[in-house]
């Protein structure tokens with residue numbers, strides 16, 4: 001058995017038309033998350049390089065967003081116009097063979113093929129050999145396997161490898177041309193931590209139309225057509241992503257202030273099946289200004305900080321830029337509308353802060369999507385997939401709007417006064433923590 005350590009996969013199964021948000025409620029038999037989580041825990045200490053790379057990419061995506069200051073289209077895309085040379089035009093492959101047969105006979109994919117020939121994974125092999133449905137396989141090349149850092153002598157548990165294999169398969173036939181306008185794709189992996197919905201794969205387009213899956217895996221050879229779908233070869237393995245919390249803690253250059261806040265306030269997020277975390281970057285915190293920060297992180301300010309942090313967590317509802325896994329128990333808890341033929345979409349997501357919702361507008365234009373919160377705050381890095389939901393990165397700290405207004409017209413980039421901040425948060429501050437005296 002190969003030593004599969006991880007490569008991060010920010011990260012997919014119902015077919016989502018690129019131009020509409022689909023509400024997916026289909027239940028699938030879940031894979032136990034335990035095996036995956038255990039593997040993550042035992043592996044993280046060996047993978048620091050990987051996270052450095054990941055963080056660099058996220059940082060540069062956020063910077064390019066800032067300088068382009070256009071919309072909120074998907075991250076790395078400098079040249080977002082399809083179609084492209086490398087991925088379009090003639091297709092390769094052999095339409096008389098199945099996906100399994102093609103990778104079995106290809107000299108660059110022997111390692112993946114040999115995993116499939118292991119009896120433990122016979123189901124996956126028959127899935128890739130079956131012609132009853134089309135699917136898309138992202139196959140790691142043999143080189144991709146060489147990039148996996150060594151991890152002692154412990155082979156990964158079978159369940160982990162199974163989850164990993166499923167995570168490389170997306171139902172339906174998605175050519176590279178389709179992927180250029182895709183934001184997330186459902187995979188064949190479903191986990192109980194996501195309410196048994198499919199884990200998604202994050203797709204982004206970069207320089208010269210290079211396509212990346214889960215931020216680090218680049219498609220190096222695309223559109224190998226088979227009888228039962230299409231294959232794209234990738235240069236890094238796709239590993240099922242860790243939890244939201246873990247992602248935040250793994251990327252300190254981006255999220256250390258947020259992490260520190262969570263730690264200081266001991267905010268505990270209830271058990272959840274999926275969720276949306278609006279994670280403010282370190283520069284988002286800096287934008288609040290030194291006084292507000294000094295106050296929030298002071299002993300007097302912590303209860304306010306806790307209220308503020310709660311406003312960034314949505315549990316049981318997972319909002320991707322092109323899919324929404326709603327809460328199952330009470331769908332009515334979500335107000336949602338479609339305006340403009342599905343190109344513009346609105347949802348109010350209730351946060352952990354009492355009944356306070358974040359108003360989300362998802363706007364689409366061609367393949368681009370912008371997500372705007374409370375009318376003015378943009379999501380600057382979309383669809384950071386997590387085992388238990390999604391991380392949507394924001395460039396500003398979200399402050400609950402006053403009173404009844406849907407959203408307050410914020411003055412951008414102005415330090416917020418401490419009094420103003422206290423005023424906005426006062427009614428949410430936990431009573432038993434209230435103190436006499438003032439700052």
Ligand SMILES: *[C@@H]1O[C@H](CO)[C@@H](O)[C@H](O)[C@H]1NC(C)=O
Pocket residue numbers: 131132133134173228229
């Ligand atoms: C798979 O896709 C091809 C090409 O789009 C199509 O002709 C074929 O009918 C599809 N097969 C199945 C089983 O859906």
Ligand SMILES: *[C@@H]1O[C@H](CO)[C@@H](O)[C@H](O)[C@H]1NC(C)=O
Pocket residue numbers: 013028127133171187188189190197198
């Ligand atoms: C994965 O594929 C199998 C076989 O086609 C199917 O039964 C299952 O529902 C799929 N799971 C997901 C999450 O798509």
